[in-house]
Amino acid sequence: MSKFKLEFGTGGSSDRGSGSGLLVGLPLTAKSLVLHFCRVFHTSLRRAAYADTAAHFLRWPFMPISTVIPHIRDQGVNLKYILTTHNHYDHAGGNSEMAKTFPDAVVVGGKGDKAEAVTKEVWQDDQFSMGTCVVKVISTPCHTPGHVCYHIHDEEDSASGGNVFTGDTLFVAGSGNLNSGTPRMMHDALCNKLAHLPDDTNVWVGHEYTMNNLKFAVTVEPENEALQNKLKWAQQQRDQGLPTVPSTIKDEKETNPFVRCTQPSVQKWAGTTDPVEALATVRKRKSAWRG
Secondary structure, three states: OOOOOEEOOOOEEEEEEEEOOOEOOOOOOOOOEOOEEEEEEOOOOOOOEEEOOEEEOOOOOOEEEEHHHHHHHHHHOOOEEOOOOOOOOOOOOOOOHHHOOOOOEEEEEEEEOOOOOOEEEOOOOOOEEOOOOEEEEEEEOOOOOOOEEEEEEEEOOOOOOEEEEHHHHHHHHEEOOOOOOHHHHHHHHHHHHHHHHOOOOOOEEEEEEEHHHHHHHHHHOOOHHHHHHHHHHHHHHHOOOOOOOOOOOOHHHHHOOOOOOOOHHHHHOOOOHHHHHHHHHHHHHHOOOOO
């Protein structure tokens, strides 16, 4: 039995179990929901980490820091780390207030990303721990220069692939914009790094754009049965007011056209046999697509 509990979402009263973790979120609507914070804590040591706190002025569907702070206090945990995937205000805008409120917490962020209030910069293969919970850093520069993802794994739960928090690099059936990088950089992040995590790794994304992403993905691979099934499942989830997060690495390898840019079906649609060029084409057409 894992000694760690994982909590992720936007607050509110709707709970949904996910493996050994717990997802907490507001009742969803057909709108795109933005998911931003997580908490991982050792159930005996009561040590906690939060990831991607949004700026205080943001309101639903974001999770404003004014809601996060009382939540931490109510749980009575010792906040050890504030994990930042990248420098955008909807992911790092609450860092200063969190650091002021919890002065002993280490604010972690990617090297050179200049995210708000970061006191410890990290990069590929850096790691730190809370008890038997190991946080490993995956550098994924592209959306921002120093974007990183965090793979969190309980060493006493070797049967599980753990959880990866992907910020704005990997979404369910999609990816973030290439604001500060190139298609090759995003290909490296998605296909050479994240896709190499264990298939059962839970994928916790920065924004829930699932329905829009899946509908576009079907235009890329209309005969992909796994993709058709995922779209049907996602629609059922939304019809019931349930989230479509987390995904898994296996699901993304089967349904995400950005991750699948190495597959002949995606390359044929993109008109190239080069996976990097295929990803660039998928990105360009997705950005222009209006459904």
